[in-house]
Amino acid sequence: MDNRFQQLLHKLEHLPPEKITEVEDFIDFLSQKDREHQMRKDFARGAEASFHKVWDNEEDADYDTL
Incomplete structure (x- = not known):
């Protein structure tokens, strides 16, 4: 996995469940x-x-040049 994905996973791990639901909805x-x-x-x-x-x-045909 690339570094950005790892950082994102790390952030997700520290969110409360209701925020995880918001992230999933987004x-x-x-x-x-x-x-x-x-x-x-x-x-x-x-x-x-x-x-x-x-x-x-x-x-x-005149419109083709616009």
Whole structure:
């Protein structure tokens, strides 16, 4: 294990149980936030393929340079 992880474990060992619960909740929050961010990126990538035909046309070519 790297040193930062060891330091974090050491700090956790000295927290009261109710604070451990808060830390766990915060970790869950961060994980959920990351999953939602990845889901939005995946959705955007999927939408690009769907809209490619609409976006790629001569009429809107001026917007390609923006």
